[in-house]
Amino acid sequence: MKKFAIFLAFLSAAHASMAKSKPNDLVGEWLCEPYQMNNDALKITVVDERSFNEDGNFLEISNSTIVSSSGEKVLSKVKYLGSWELNEQRLKIIFDNGEVLSLDSINYSVEDMQKSVNAQLNKKNWSDSIIFFNKNSFTTKPVNSMYKEAEVNVTCNRKLKGTSTHSF
Numbered sequence: 319m320k321k322f323a324i325f326l327a328f329l330s331a332a333h334a335s336m337a338k339s340k341p342n343d344l345v346g347e348w349l350c351e352p353y354q355m356n357n358d359a360l361k362i363t364v365v366d367e368r369s370f371n372e373d374g375n376f377l378e379i380s381n382s383t384i385v386s387s388s389g390e391k392v393l394s395k396v397k398y399l400g401s402w403e404l405n406e407q408r409l410k411i412i413f414d415n416g417e418v419l420s421l422d423s424i425n426y427s428v429e430d431m432q433k434s435v436n437a438q439l440n441k442k443n444w445s446d447s448i449i450f451f452n453k454n455s456f457t458t459k460p461v462n463s464m465y466k467e468a469e470v471n472v473t474c475n476r477k478l479k480g481t482s483t484h485s486f
Contacts, residue, residue: 341404343451344370348474355467361385362467368474376402376411379419393422396435404449409458411445 350366362384369377378398385391400413416435421428447458457473 342372343453344402344404344409344449344456345372346370347477348456349477350472350474353470353472355465355470357467359387366472366474367477370402374401374403376400390423390425392426393420394431395419395421396431400443407448407450408461409445409447409449413439413443413445415439 346369348368348370350364350368352363352365355362355364362382364383365381367379367381371377376399380394380396380398382394382396383391384394396416396418398413398416400411400415402409402411404410416439418428418432418435421431423431442464446461448461450457450459454476455473457471459471460469463469
């Protein structure tokens with residue numbers, strides 16, 4: 319019974335801290351831990367760098383490694399710009415555009431990748447997640463993803479001041 323009471327106290331404290339998340343808590347630069355999206359044809363590993371500005375602007379540099387079932391490997395770096403809003407535990411991001419910064423592939427050109435990025439954004443240009451926030455890290459759980467493979471939790475850690483690698 320004592321363990322149950324301790325668990326309830328912990329759960330209440332955790333819930334209270336999440337409910338108190340304010341937009342300013344998210345302002346800053348974040349480095350996300352690698353996450354994977356897999357299906358039968360592709361294994362995609364992604365590392366994102368995200369910036370949340372006080373004025374609601376959003377910047378993401380997404381570094382992806384895509385490996386096909388045949389073993390072909392594609393490395394890409396894409397910059398996404400948009401806006402963000404945090405309302406209690408819901409993080410919503412609107413992507414205004416995406417720009418392919420680099421691509422390492424034998425079979426695909428930067429132009430091919432840019433067409434793919436544009437098509438994705440035309441199909442769905444928003445992200446909706448439940449956010450579990452801590453002072454120096456947060457984890458997002460997607461809501462209404464376009465693909466089941468994208469239903470992955472992503473954890474991001476606050477970057478140290480002076481380690482910025484990008485700007486708006």
